[in-house]
Structures are given as C-alpha cells and as structure tokens.
Amino acid sequence: MIEETLKRTFGFETFKTGQRQVIEKITAGKSAASIFPTGAGKSLCYQLPAILEQGLTLVVSPLLSLMKNQIDFLKSKHIPAAKLDSGMSAQDYRETLEAARTGQLKILMIAVERFKNERFRTQLRQMNVSLLVVDEAHCISEWGHNFRPDYLKIPLYQKEFGIKKALLLTATATPAVIDDMCEKFAVSRENVVKTGFYRENLFLRIRPVAEEKKDALLQEVLAGKPAGPAIVYVTLQKTANRITQMLRNNGLDAAAYHAGMKNEDREAVQNDFMAGKTGTVVATIAFGMGIDKENIRKVIHYDLPKSIEGYSQEIGRAGRDGNPSLCCLFGNKNGVPVLENFAYGDTPDFDGIRQVLEDISQSKGSLFEFRPYAVSRMSDIRLLPLKTLLVYLEMANIISPKYTYFEIYAFKYLIPARAIIEKFKGERAQFVKTILDNAKTARTWTQIDIDNAVDESGSDRQRVLTALEYFHEKKWIDLQPKSAVEVFEILNSAFDPESTARDLTDLFLEKEKKEISRLHAMVEFFETDQCLAKSLSGYFGERLDNNCRRCSVCMEKTPVKLVSSHVPSLERMNYHALVQPLLDTAESPVSVTLATRFLCGVSSPRLVAYKARQMPGFGRLEAWPYKSVEKWVRLNHI
Template identity: 50%
Template sequence: MTLLNTLQQHFGFSTLRPGQQQVIETIMAGQSAAAIFPTGSGKSLCYQLPAVLLPHLTLVISPLLALMQDQLAFLQRMNIPAASIDSTQSFEESRNVMQGVREGRIKVLMISVERLKNERFRQFISQVPISLLVVDEAHCISEWGHNFRPDYLKLPSYCQSLNIPQVLLLTATATPNVIDDMQQKFSLPADNVVLTGFYRPNLHLEVFPVAESDKISSLITQLRTEPKAPTIVYVTLQHTAEHVAEKIMAADLQAKAYHAGMEQERRQQLQRDFMDGREPCIVATIAFGMGVDKSDIRRVIHFDLPKSIENYSQEIGRAGRDGQPSHCILLGNLAGQNVLENFVYGDTPEPEAILSLLQQLPSNGEQWEIMPIRLANHCNIRVLPLRTLLVYLELNGIIEPLYSYYADYRFKFNASPDDIIGRFNPERQAFLSAVFNGSPLAKTWCQVDFEAIWQQASGERKRVISALDYLHQLGLITLESKQMIEVYKVLQPTLNLTEETNRLHHLFQQKEHSEITRLNEMIQFFESGSCLSHNLAAYFADHQAPERCGHCSVCTGKPAQLPTPSKPPLPATKQLQQWCQELQAQSVPPLSLHTLTCFLCGISTPLLNQLKAKKLSGFARLEQHSFNDIRNALAEKT
C-alpha cells in the first residue's frame, strides 16, 4: 500500500503538509530523522503514518500523560491499534497491553522515558521487535533546551541495547544549539533534520505594558471584546490562577482556574469542558496545554511573564491551529521577574548538599544503590537537580549506570500453588516450589525473598522475576513491584570530594547563569523595537520569516517598554528574624542561608517539606523580592 493510499484510508487526508513528506519518506527509506515543526503543524503524523506501514512496533517516548492520552485517542479514532503503559493503569490493564504488543496486535506503544528504568518492562520490550523509536518533545534531551530532563540522555544507549534501527525526533522548540545537540546524540545527518519554518502569519503577537496594579482590569478589558472566544490565560503560580479566575467571574465573565494542585478528576473535567466549548476561558499554570489540541483557540493571554522564549512559543502555539487570526497577548511588566529568577536560584544545590551526596558513594568498589527520592531528602536537593547531578557524575566518568530494579516484589495466588506447579515439567516444578517456599505469605500477599529462593534453588533474580512475570501474564498470580532502586558502578572510588564538590557546584552556577541569561533574552525580546514575529522565528533558526509581519505590536507602531515596579524595602531585621526563628524552631541543626532564603521566597526544598514550612507565617512572604537581596540581608543579620 502506498503512502498516499494509507494516508487517505486511515487519516482521511489527500495530501501531506510541507515537511511531512520529506520526514516520512526518510523514515520509510530506513533512515532516522528529526522533524522540527511549529506547534500544530502535524509532527505526530510523521510517525503515525509510518507506524501503519512498518513491519514491527513503533515505540513512542512521551514526556506527559496528557500528551499520550490525546495522541492515543486520535490513533484509536483512525482505527490504528495503539496503547500506552502508564502509572494510571491497573496491573490487569498493563498486562493486557503487554500481551497485545507481544502478539503484534498493537502497532504503537506509548511510554514515559522513566518506564525504561523498570527492569520488568525492559525485559519484556527487549523480546519485542521494534521498527522505530519516536522521541516526542525531543528538546528534553538537551541541557540547552528549556525543560531538560536528564533521563532523556539515556535514550541513545537504550536505543542501542534494544536494537532499534531507526529514531524519529519530534519538537517544536529547538534553537540551533538544541538541534546540534540532538544531531550529535543520535548521529543524525544534517540532511535528515527537517525544519519547516517557525513563522505563523495568523498569530498576532501583542505586548501591552501594564503596571501590576492594573493587570486585572486590563485583562477584563481584553476578555470583554469577545467574551465567548476560546481563551487560555497563563499565570505562574497556582494561587494566582485561583485569584484571577475569581476576579474575572466577579466581572460577570465566565472563567475557571486550572493548576496541578487540583484533583486530577476536576482537571480532566475542566479540560473536557474547554475542549467542548462549555468553558470559554481557562486561567491556568503551564500544567494546562500539553495535550490540548483545540483548533479554534482565539486568544492566549500571558497574565504573568512566561519562563522563557521557548515556553512562550509553546504556549502561544496553542492558538489558531485552524489558521484563523488569533491574538497572543502579554500583559507585561517586570514585577514577576524576581519570582522566575528565584526558582532558578532555588534549583542550585548548596556545596554542603553536593558534598553530602558524594559522601554516599561507596569507596570500597561496591555498587552504589540509590532510591532517588530518599537520597534527595537526605541531601536536601530537589529531585530534578539531583538527577542532573547524577548525569554530571556519569559524564565525568565517576559513576556508570548499570540497571534499575524494584526492591520489593509481592504476589497473591489466583489459583492454588499445587495447581500452578502441576502445569509444568518436573525441573520447572522444582524451581517454582522454591520460589513459592521462599515467598512467605502474610494474610493475602506473598513477599518475595530472593536470598531464600537462591539458597533453595540457586535461582538468579532475573529468572525468578521472569517466572513470576510469566505466571502474572497467565493470570495465575497477581504480581506487584515497588520501591525503584537505581544501581551504579563506581568508577572512581577514591575521589577528591572537595575538588568534585567545587566542580559540580561550578557547573550548576554556569547552568544558573545560563537560565538567568535566558530570562533576560526573553525580556529583551518583548521590549524589541523590531518585528516580534520575525525575531521569534529567527530565535528558532527560521530565517525565512518576513522582516515585518505587519500585525504584531511593533509593526503596528506600539513597541513596548515593560514597567519596572518600585522596589519595596525588605522588612525590618526583627521581622526577618521572627520568621526565620519560627522555622529554625522546627529543626535541630542550624539552617543554612540558602534554606532560609528559599523559605522566604516560597521555594520548596526537601528539607523545607520535611519541616512543614508551608504552614509557617514566613513562607513565601518575600516572593516578590530578589533571592540575592534576601540572602545578603540575612547574611548581614547573622
């Protein structure tokens, strides 16, 4: 069946969009490719169409559950057998999906990158022939990208170990640095990287300089022009979403807040209501948007500054996917700049925390086994910076990842042990008897004791898990696993801890500087005196966009100068001490300046979470102040 016949039969399209044909033909010719298309330009079809024609499974790595669910729903509407394995599923549902994949009935399987750290899943997927690995939001593999995820760095080695012959990288937000990084990591020829151009002529980019005190009234004025037009209003903080939605409703306009702190069921209902047109306006943090494929969004309004130019481009990219004119409005001032900068500073681990991590490394050549959340809590390092630290240690040849496994396995019988054992030949009967005897029963569940099993039958861990997994697939037992352990080989057991601490802290300071520079570039972009559409396209390596779009705020004669709020004085020494003493009373060891500053800025850390700092009166009291100003003030008063 030809490409165009398949396109017509499964998707109902008669032609492909610009760029799609080149990417799809490259994949069908047996090569790897990257599709760098703007949001809403049909990147997903670049794997969906080949998936129908390729002989084996297409494995898709997706960073968010909402994205997976949206794409799965589309594939199922197109009668393409697709499924996901994700954290929301029951064991029975996951087992059915795996069975469908094993039997070749499922053509597309969607997972998160973390799923590949699951030894049971890796063992399963290694036995399945795979035609194509698809990496959605592929900019996540790059430290130059705006939401770098360290686990994505392992995808090239996973690809090799699973013998996957081809890769397709998909993203809408790749700067030249990110494109180079993607090419190097996956050995992509430059000719196989397809950029279709970033400029979208139907998007009207508008920056309105607005004082903080006037933002609500300016927002309501904008909404009144078309009260029923589908609109997303983006804010930075969860409580801002609630506050702004209340103000809009008080003005007799319809709006609902949406953020990650809400119940999942409530969030899903709001998303459905917005998609179906029952709710015209959603006031949301960036938790809303990924997976929202609504073609007629007429307005995207940034009530607060976005986190970066990349975030801004992703968020406005949700507007006007039907090609009709849509407005992308920033109500801009610099009041939120400190909040964004403070989160950057809060992600930089203290030298003492890095040293605490390094002291956990075995010095006797033993393997290093860690539970990331427990280690993060022990060292007082947020989980994402911790993962970045581990990657830095890998890149410096200090540790080497070996594998991940679940520490605990338990199972319950769905058939009698004698009935199960009786189904197999004598050699396997003896092994299963050892497994069952080495898994003591507590009420309903049997806890697997690998050491006891090994003593009875010399059963390797891998063989035990394979046997239990097989019984689980047959429905003879229900198997559960928990507490993921990551195992590393320590390549440099005699490490100079001081030197390595300083090296790692310096890397984070460089990263911190890069993030602050990114924020400053964004502000310069909003205050630019030349065409916003042209500048945005150029940032993403599209040099074909017109010099003047004719409809952005600069082209219509309204370049912006974002108002700088008057800087409020920091509270008196006595007040600062009172807030900090209240926190210090919760902790036995003295708290560091960094931790106290995070507390006053409203930045959660593992230690602050353990101390239940959010319940104290000083938490986030100075979130509008500069992190460095607060730290300096505390340093002077100690």
Template identity: 45%
Template sequence: MSTATLERKPVMMDRANEVLKEVFGFDGYRPGQEQAIRQLLAGHSSVAIFPTGSGKSLCYQLPAILLDGLTVVISPLIALMKDQIDFLQAKNICAARLDSSLDRAEAVQVYDDLRSGRTRLLYVSPERLANERFLQLLAQQKIALLAVDEAHCISAWGHNFRPDYLRIADLAKRLNVERVLALTATATPEVVDDIAEAFSVEPEHVVHTGFYRANLEINVTACDDRERHRVLVKKLSSHRGEPAIVYVTLQKTAEQVSAFLKDKGFNARAYHAGMKTEERTKVQEDFMAADDMIVVATIAFGMGIDKADIRGVYHFNLPKSLESYQQEIGRAGRDGKPAVCEMLACRDDLVTLENFSYGDTPTEEGVRELTRELLAGRDEIEVSVYDLSGRHDVRDLVVKTLLTYLELEGVLQSTGPKYTEYKFQPLRPSQTILEQFNAERADFLRSIFKLARKGKTWLTIDVAAASERLSESRERIVAALDYLDQRGDILLQASGVRFGYRVVKRVADLEDLVRTMQEKFEQREEQDIARLRKVVSLVECPGCYTRYLLDYFGEDRDDCGHCGRCQGNPQQTLPRAQYSKITDRDRAVVNQLQAEHSPALRSPRQIARFLCGIKSPASTRAKLGKHRDFGRMDRVPFAEVLELAKSVVGEP
C-alpha cells in the same frame, strides 16, 4: 545503499500515499511531513522540528502501519496518548499505552497484545523506561521505530532538560532500535545539534519547517503590577465569548485571577498541579467542549490539548524563557484562523522567576555530600533518587541531574533501573499454581514462595537477597513472577525503584570533581537567568516581535507585518519593579523559624527557600506549605533573603 533498497523506496512511498488517503483521510501532506516519512521508510533516523499543532504525530503514525515491527512512542503527555490512541483505534489500528491510569485488566491486555505481535504503536512515558519488567518485555520485541516527543528535553543545556531523556539514546542502542524519530516544537540550533548527535542523525536528515505562524498576532503590553488585572479584562473584553488560555506562574495566582474574571462575568476556571486529578480532568473536558471558556493556568495546562479554535493565549505573568513562550502561544489558532497572543509584561515577575532558578541550585556542600556518598568505594552501586533527595533535601531533579553529569564526565555508567522489592498476592492456591509446571520449574517457584515474607494480604520478596540465597539471577526471578502475573496466578506489584551504576573512573581529587559539578549547576542557573533576560529583550525590542522571536530560534525572516510593533504600537519599556523591602518583622520571623527547630529549616538556604515560597523535599514532608509564613517574602530577591537568613542563623 543496495539496489534493492533503492527500488523499494518509491514503492514504500507509493504505499504511504495510499495509507495517507485511505486510513487518515488526507489528500496531501503538511510541510515537512513527507520528507520525514520518506527518510524513516528509507531506514534513516530523523529529527523533525515542527511548530506546535503542525502534524508531528503523522510522521510516526503512518510509518508505523507500514514498517515491520513495533513503533514505540515516548511522550510525557498522557492526554496526548489518550487522544491519539482513540483516533488510531477508530481507524482499526492496534495502538495502546502503558501508564499509571490503567487498571489491572487493561494492563494485562496491553502486555498480551505486545507478546502476540498485534500492537503496532505503543505509547509510554519516559518514566516507564525505569520499569524493569517493561524493559525485559521490550527486549523481546522487534522495534522498527522509536518516536521521541518533546525531544529537546534530551539536551543538558536546553530549557527543559529531563535526565530521564538522556538515557533514551543509550536504550535505543541496547534494544537494537532500527530507526529513531526525534520530535520537538521548540529548539534552538544548539539544541537541535545535541538531539542529532545523541541519536546519530545525519545533518541531511534534520527536517525543519520553520516556526512562523502567519495567523498569530503577537503583542506586548508593559504594565505595572497594580494595573495588570484591569489590563487583562480590557484585552479579554475585546474578544469576549472566545476560548482562551491565560498563563500564570503560581498556583495561587491561577485561583485569584480566575475568581477575578468570574466576578467580571467571564466563564473562567483555574487549572494547576495543586488541584485533584478529577478536578483538572473536568476543567480540561469542559474547555474542550466549550466555545467561550477561559482557563487560567500554570504551564501544566495545554500539553497535548488538541483544541483547534483557541482564539487567544494571554501571559498574565512573564514566561520563563522564549522556548516556553513559543510553545505556549503555539496552542492558539491551530485551525489557521487569526488568534491573539498577548503578554502583560511586568518587571515584578522577574523576582519570582529568578528566585525559583536560584533556589533550586544546590549548595557546594550539598553537591559534595551527594558525590561523596555516590563514590564511597564500591564499584557497583544502586541508588534511590527518593532517598537521596530526602537525605540531602534537594529536589529529585537535582539528584537525577547530578547523576547524569557524572555519567557525562565518564565517572559513572548506568546499568539500568531495578526494583528492590516485589510483593504479590496469590490468586490461586500454591499447589494449583505449581502443578502447571515441570518438576524443575515447580521447585524453583516453590523456593521463591518460601523466601517471601508473609503479610496480611501480600507476600513480599527482596529480589537481591533471593538471588543470592538461590544462586539464581535476579532476571530469572523477576521473569518468573512476571509470568505468573500475566497468567493470572498472582497479582504482582513492584516498589523501591533503584538505579544501578558502575563506577568506571576512580576520582583522585574529589574536591576538583565537586567544583566541576557545582560549576555545571551554576552554569545552568546562569543560562536560566539569561533566558529570562531574553524574554525582557523581546518585550523591549525596537522592531518586529515575530522577527525577534524567530531569530532566537535561528530562523531569518523579514518583519511579519501583523504583530503589535508592525501595526504601529510604540516600543515598550518595563516599568520599574515594586520589590518588597526586608523589614524588622521579617528578621523576627527568621528568628522565630529558628526557634521552632524544624528539621526542614536548619540551614540558611532552607529558610530562604521557605520564605520565598520554594518547596523542598524536607519542607514538603513537614507540610510547611501550609505554614503561615511560607512564601511571605516571595517578592524579595532570593539573594537578599539568603543573606538575611545567614545573618540570623550564621554561615553554614
């Protein structure tokens, strides 16, 4: 490290301390914040593992003010983006977001501010990285800092792997990002190592403050499914009039439990992904404003919700993993005051949670067909995840994961996302647009216009075909259209996103590769089931709940002294599950489903998913979620339902 750099470090931290007080209004740092900020200002990339609500955002917001260049924040939480931007703009810091909720005028302003260099922080979702136009714009920026929220999603073996995240590390290199800050509130030591390796973070630049929260009282009540509603009312009645979240697994459970609580006099509302956006927004806003409201929600609720006075988080259903549990209870008591974290543990939930894991695992036949199509002989391929998902009736996440596995195997190399079509609506006469440019550029634009297919309102152009016809790069064509859009000459929309790959290794034995891919999916399934077993182990652990939970995340602590077990509650044992048995009527239903000849219910696995209440691309398109028998066997183990379907339909 140069002498100039060593001299600059204390000066930068002096200025950081001033900004902390003058801009953010804080007299001091929370644990871990100063260390992370110091590392970033010194030019190092860092991983920060802080508990939920412990001030992770300051670790990139403060450096963004001091660093020379743009700070890009990647976050899946639109609610978090909006709240943080409102906060920063109130401090006269130029911050913006790019997401689907912006109208045209707002989006144009964001792009103008970026090009001019006014923007200090830009918030985007991981999916935005599949936007060709956006990536071209980013390539023109000096990116001083890339902050990656929910960074545990980058780990292929983490509890919430998202293939879109795995490309972030490669993108950071291609965009010459100067430093990266990876942030997470839930990561085991193995996942932390994955994150650090992906972003080339040295061990001494990993900041871990620990997960312990002294104000959270963790308790577990093992109960039978038939008494669970009564137990929930009893627990909530002890804290009546306090804001709380009740987490459930299924959307229909959210509706049922919220109605039950309303009937008992509680101010309760449901929240789940099946509700309209405006309904969810209203529930969220009402919850933020109320001091006695209970939200009964699926895991979709709470991400990015910064309500400090939540006094209780109740799990009506078992969480799917300890990572999910740690994140969800972290939303309680952010004001530092005591809060209750209560889990109503019922073994019946295991069937539903296991079924979702088993049901999402593709068959070897499905993996074979997908792999064969991807490696059909061309050296350069472009794929539509949506088309592949529909053609093979596997969730788009499974398709993305397979593509990622093939990248990790060194078979494919990503060449980036592209749109197949652009459509535009002229806002001015063509001649008026063209006369603004010199002869060469005007001729180029005129050629693009001539190749566009005319519709009633929009003109559509196939960019690949236009590139070939004009002997021009697609990048120049897209840049020209984007420029006209930003000038207000046309209204531009892109469609048909496709992901490009280069086949870098030809596979001599396709079956061997298919087996390797299938083993990865099965290994992931086994890990999901193992995580669920860890939840059961927490319920039945003989000692301190807090100590058991922290040990899972690699943190060694003594007994907390304030959880249910430490306060003298007896060790719990999950009651025997009341699994449903397969009946003659169920067999008759399978026969009837086969007789209906639905294209979405051709194979035993498709039928088993349908009966267990697990949607697939084909069943969704066929609107089978409203079918009278959808989910009728959701309390029967998936393996048994699959065997029933095979016995009626036959082996695939």
C-alpha cells in the same frame, strides 16, 4: 501507499508542509528529525509510518495529557494504540504489555522514566520495536530550555534494545539545540526537516500593565475579539486558582489547570475544554502540551513565560485552523523574581552535593545503590537536579548505571500457590516451588525474597522475574513491585568528594547562570524595538524579510516598556520574626540557603518535611530578587 494511507486512515487529502519528507525518510529506514512549529502536524510523521511498519512504534513523551490526547485520536482512526502510566490498573497494564509483545499494538506511548522499570525492561526485550519516537526531543540538550537528564540516556536505550531508527520531534529548537540533538542520536543533517516558524494569523500583542490592574485587563481582553476558546497562562498554582475564581465571580466560564490537582480533575478540565464545555482555562505551563484544538482564539500570558522557547510553544497553540488569533502578553516585570526562584531552587548547594558524593565514596564494594527519595531528603536536593548530578558523575566516569530493581516484589495470590506449582513438571516445577517457598504472606499481600529465591534455585535474577511476570500474565497472581532502587557501578573509587563537590557546584552555578540570563534575554526580547514576529523567527534560525505589520511594535512604532512595581527595602523587615517558625521546627541548624529559600517561597525536600508551606513567613519575600534576599539573610543570619 503513503497517499493512500493518508486518505483512507486519516481522512486527509494533502500533507502539511514537511510531513511527506519526514515520512518518506522514516519509511526508507532512516532516522530523522522533525522541527515543526506547534500545531504543524509533527504527530502524523510517526502515526502514518507506524501503520506501514511491521513492528511496534515506541513513543517517548513527557506528559500524560499529550499521551491521552494522542491515544484518543488514534483510536478514533481505528489504529491500535495504548499508553503506559502509573495510574493504570494492574489488569490494564498487563493487557497493554501483552498486546505490545504479541504484535496487536502499532503504537505504544511511555514516559522516559519507564525505561528504568525492571518489569517493563523485561517485557521490552520481547517486543519487536521498529521505530523509536522521541517527542520534545530538545529536552536532551543542556543548551535547551527544558533539559531533562533522563533524556540523555534515550540513545543508550535505543542501542541496548536494538531499535534501528529514531524520529526526533520538537517545536522549539534553536540551531545549537538541533545540532546537539542530531549528534546524540546520530541523525544526519540531511534528514532534518525544518519548516517555517512564522504564522501570519497570530497577532502578537504586549500590553504594559501594573500588577493591580491585570485582573481588569484580563476581563477586557477575554471579552474582546476574536471570540472563542482561550488559555490564560500563569506562573503559580495559587494564581491559577485565584484568577479562575475571579473570572467565575464576574460571570465568565473558567477552569483552573495545574500540577497541584488530581490527575482525574486535570483530565476532566482538559476534556471539557476540548469538547467546548469550558471556554477558558487558567493554567500553569503544563496545559496545552499535545492538545490538538484548532479553534483556540486567544492565548493570554497573565504572567511572563519562563523563556522565549516557552512563549513560542504556548502561543503556537492558538489559531491552528488558520483563522486570526490573539496572543496577548501582560507586560509586567513583577513576576521576574518568582521565575528566577525556579532556577535558584534547582541549584543544589555545596554541602548537599558533598553529602551525596561521600555516600558514594563510602559504599562497600564496587556498587552504589541509589534510592532517589531518601537521598533527596538527606541532601536537600530536588529530584530533578539530583538526577542531573548523577548524569554529571556518569559523564566524569565516576559512576556508571548498571540496572534498576525493586526492593519489594509484592503480589496477591489469585489461585493457591500449590495450584501454580502443579501447572509445571520436573525442574520447572521445582524452580517455581523454590520461588513461592521464599514468599511470605501477611493478610492479603505476599512479599517475595528475590535474593533468597535466586540463591536457592541456582538461577539468575532475570529468570525469577520472568517467572513472576509469567504468573502475572496468566492471572495466577497480581504482581505489584514497589520501591525502585537504581544501581550504579563505581568506576573510580579514588575520587575526592571535596574537590569533586566543588567542581560540580561550579557546574550547577554555571547552569543557573544560563537559566537566569535566558530569563533576562526574554525580558529584553519583549522590550525590543524590532518586529516581534521577525525577532522571534530569528531566534529559531528563520529569517523574515519583512516586518509582520500587525504586532505591538509594528503598530505602535515604538518599543514596549514593561511595567515594574516598587518593593520596599528589606531593611524594614524583621528577619528573626520571619524565620522564627522555621527555626522552631528545624531538626538541624538552618543554613543561609535554607532560610533564603523559605523566605522566597522556594520549596525543597527539607522544607517539605518541615511542612514549611503552612508556616507564616514562607514565601513572604517572593517579590524580592532572590540574590538580594540571600545577601540580606547572610547579614542577619546567626
């Protein structure tokens, strides 16, 4: 049955290494983990079982581009598949959920945040989900390079919705991360399938180069062999835009791709690259996730990657067809401070953490309502570390998640309210009338008071929401909830905000320390005197007996030394002139942390509110080490 499906549906004659083992475990009813390098066919490990399963396969994926590419592939094979994302029209969203609920879909792809959506959770309870797939599963581990706090809750969701088995997919997991993943999802180690990391068709090169000569070297490498599609990875959005324009000015076909672009523009770039209409994409790290383009001949790191894991994932997008491909890194340390800034910017300071904790401790009753954007602005903590903070509080048994609700349930009447009520009889008609009596229309949109509807009807909130969803499905209303609020139960109201804030600050500082050490370990890795392929494989727990004989170290027979440009002493800078625009705009005293972030170009919710990016001085010292700037600010700050 497995071989027949492989040939008939996918058109493949044989499995790639490891695929059959994983598929057999899943079809036998077991949870499993697939640790395959990028491009080694992880997706087939859930796509093929999904056809054979009776129920729905729910795939949790971190990126929209990954979802789109996978859905396009599945549809080309006539496999019923769909995704849910915030950019969908109300009708598409409604039809997709209905298809999933009625068994018309085999695969549904979502982002992890979708589990918090009250509407989705209501629908999910009515779906027959037979397999939960967690892509980029290393995100669940704090030992990993891309920890996402929301991933910690996926095992809880698996239990809550009664999904019996899970498949974990990743390309970049060290042995410690694999252990962590398996423990959290209760995957037996005998059901972990790990294939070799090393690919002999990838030629790893490190080219030491001064900052001012990188553009010329980029043109040289792009013009050289092997000819074919190329991805150029950079750290910053502005660098992607500048290099794209530079390449175009020099007659090369290039397009930029980064998070600052509109979704439709990013999709157009991706589609053109896949179709061969664009030869080179200059991108930040988001590009390439899930892109199944076999003939990428060059992956060039114009700037240093963020980690060894990131580097391995990015070079893994080259040469999936098995033909020789170049992976060239421009050896330059100038970007290290910018990379460090990402870590420092995600570390909340003590005052911000204490503010959040005081808000919780002063909550009336046993529940705490969390409005992410409002709390982020108030505390000046970015959303991702703010979510991590809440996870830490959960782990300390101070709070526990209860549910998420929307503050605003707005809809448009597609048929009159009376016509909706008349479709029901008896108690149900009275219940529907009570709901709609608590809805007020202002021009086009109608807003319903859920609490009043619950009180007056004597029903629970879930029944009211189910009714609204039903009206939406029947196309009697167009329902569009807004303003999500996460509700937590306070388990320990006697905690001390001051001492707890100190403990949590220490935790974040330890996390920051790990990220910085990971970055410096990467720089040391690139300056190794060992075979690059051998060192890289060893990092992921694979042993190569022989050197590759084709990387920079093997060919030059000497360690690579990354180039570093000198920056002037900070003592020559005029501190007060640089920060004055911020001081003139700020509504409250400017802290050392805020001034440092401003000068280093590290955005924060408060700096966004002040429109700091448009001020002279913002990012003026991004080439200097963050800690050096912080020390200098502390000396000059009044």
